Amino acid sequence: MRERSRVAAPSWRCCSNCRLFPLFRLVVESLLVFGCAFQPTVLAQPLKQPKGNAVIVGTVVDEHHVPVARAPVYAFSAEDARKASYGLKRLGRSIGSASTDGTGTFQIAGLAAGDYVIAAEAIPTFPNGGPVPPRVYGPTFYPSTLDVSQAVLVNALDHPAETVQIELVSVKPVRVTGTVISASGRSTEGFDVKLFRSFGGFGSGATLAVVGATGIFDIPRGPPGRYELAIEPHASQPGQEGREFVGTMIDVKEHDLDLSLTVEPGASLTGHVVAEPSGAVTTPIGLRVTVNTAREQLAPGREIAAAVNGDWSFRMTGLSGSYDFVVSSDRPPPMVVATRVVVDGTSYPAAAGIALAEGDHDVVVFVAPREAPKSTVDITQTSSALVEQFRNEKVFWKQIDIAKALAGKHDASVLPPLAGWLGHQNRHIRGNVAFIFASLGDPRGLQTIADILADRSERPDGQGIPSAPSDGRYRFERQVAADRYYAAHLLGDLRDPRGLALLVPLLDDPETQSIVPWSLGQIGDKRAIPPLIAALDNDDPSQRVLVIYALEALHAKEAVPRLLMVMNDDCKSRFGALVTVSEAAKAAIAKLQ
Known part of the structure; x- marks a missing residue:
């Protein structure tokens, strides 16, 4: 292979799936993962891009060519990288991502065929408040540079002939x-x-x-x-x-x-929520207004939320910067969406990145019923094409959308190619496969979900754990809990009355009880009402509120006498809008009577 030149014409091919990126002036500053205490947080989902079956395969090594495990690797579009090189914008969200395994190998799948810039980061090793490790690495673009303008384009192919190797570049603290x-x-x-x-x-x-x-x-x-x-x-x-x-x-x-x-104290908001058209949202109970830092800001977890009071008012303090406004509802449908925001008499789109100066501000947030999100899966594809897309998608919450599209085909021919995955070591993927089988009437599907609920055996690191532990180490018990929770969720997605027998015993199960009422409400079987009424005796106010929401979703008029008994229960739930048991009960009674 010929020696690479940093100033060679972009058409000169270095290998079968990569070519030199044109040289530009701007050097993008290197950003560094600090370490285990640096909890990864998704600031923005990857941009919506045409999906395909192309993949990029490679390895990540350090300066001594030792493989680097658990290194995040990102694929950026060539166009975004060019704009960053010209200084037109920051290099923002990636189109695809993956992590290296124990051998330093990665595979970014589900890409549209084309050119990408690939970058890798070192394993997070910076302890919270502790010293920087002896060797510190910056985000490194393929093949081994901190400068995006020096990156070599990698061509994503359906069957890549070669792998790429990214050698991390050390930086001086x-x-x-x-x-x-x-x-x-x-x-x-x-x-x-x-x-x-x-x-x-x-x-x-x-x-x-x-x-x-x-x-x-x-x-x-x-x-x-x-x-x-x-x-x-x-x-x-x-x-x-x-x-x-x-x-x-x-x-x-x-x-x-x-x-x-x-x-300083920052900005404060005094506001109220208005439904438009009038009457489209009938109660403020369960509504929550959240402001999120605008996309170009870096800090994770900087959102501020306030519950909407019974008079539709809310208050926030301690804001600084530009924010998008979001309104959510904890209660059963209709779900809501913020349509516009009026700040001190000036109207803005809710997601406009509204800058808030120091001091007090008067805010009106307008909301409307939200349409159900549309699937991003192309349901016009053949069954075999959807099976291939399902197998290539490794992220469980994206994969389940493909599973639902397959179930909608009502084509049992998709089952044999997927049968081997009913024993997949990743229980979230196994559950998605089981969803397809159960949706198409194959008894192996429901049995597999039941087995996941009962399974507490050893397993490798999987998916679904909401946050990483502070020391970065794998916790077997947390993975089991996440897998069982997702299995209980899948029963609600299936809406199969046979799931009732699996869910009711879990109403007092610590690992799954927070999702069980929702799943029972989704199934819609009136036989769930008596055990849900009994679950109002649960000691946890969050669980009592979730049970009330499920009874409301089931139109359980027979639950009204029991709900009247908790009308004075002012214990607060610990999720969402922090609704009290009393507030949830009053709203449910108003709807059920």
Whole structure:
């Protein structure tokens, strides 16, 4: 193979599935995964792109050519990479992603055929508040560069002839110090100093220092990159009353950085929700207004939420920056969507990234019933094409949409090619296969889901665990719980009355009880009403609220006498809009009577 040239014409092929990316001027700053305590957070889902059967296969190694396990790898469109090279936009969300296995190998599947820029990151190894590891690596573009303009394009093919190898590039940490004062004159001693970063549409963050008695913090070895710096009281939450904080973007480059910062209360909102057309949403109970930081901001988990009160009002504090507004409902349909937002008399689209200046603001959020989301799966494909797409899709929540499309074909010929996957080691994938079998009337499907619910055997790391443990280690028990929860969810998706016998015994099962009422409501069998009424005696107020929602979904008029008995139960649920048992009961009674 000929030696690669960084300035060669883009048409010169280096191998059968890659070619040189044109050289551009701008160097994209390297961003670095900090480590285990940097909890991965999806800041934005990958862009909607034409899907296909093309794949990119490769390995990730360090500078000594030692394979790197569990390294995230991202595929960016060639066009997005070009724009980033010209300086027209940041390199944002990836089109596809994967992680390396124990041998450092990865496969990004489900891509449309074409050219992509591939980048990999090191394993997260930065302990929360601890020292930077001896070797620090930046996000590295194929074949081995921190500069996207020097990346080599990789061509995704249905059957790639060769694999690509990404050699990670090490970077030198620098010192970041700062002085922090409070606008109110209060001491800032003990405030947490956090950095957040994003790459490929996934973000992470960690507490790296604490403000000292003199108002000074010191991060002795910070990896270079573009970060959102947040300084806030220890253990405080966004939106907490009286909280002072600061959030700002910083560029950590080759030289030490010294900052002067002031923490302030931020912006506050006093608002109310209006349904349009009038009467389209009949009760505010269960509604929640959430503001999310606009897409270009890096910090994960910076959303602020407020429950809507019985008079349709809400209040938020501690905002800073630009936000999108979202309204959600915990209760049974209709679901709702925020259509527009009026801030201080000016109207904006709800997802406009509305900038909020310091001070108080008057807000009106308009909502309407939300249409059911449309499937992104092309149901006009043949059954065999859908089977192939199903087998290539490894992300369970995307795969289940393909499973539903297959079930809608009512074509039993799809079962033999998938029969071997009824024993797939990944229980989420196994459950999706079982969903297809059960939907088409094959008894092996329902039996497989029942077996997952009863299965507590050893298994490899799978899918569905909501967040990674702080030490980054695999937890067998958490995987079992996630697998059983998903199996109970699939019974609701199936809406098969035979699932009733599997679900009712789980109403007091700690791992699955939070999804069981929803699944029973989806099945719609009136035989579920008596056990649900009995479940109102559960000690957990969150569970009592979920049971009330299920009784409402089942139009259980016979439950009204029992619901009247919890009308004074003011215990709050711990999810969504933090609805009390009393509020949920009153709303259900109003609908059922």
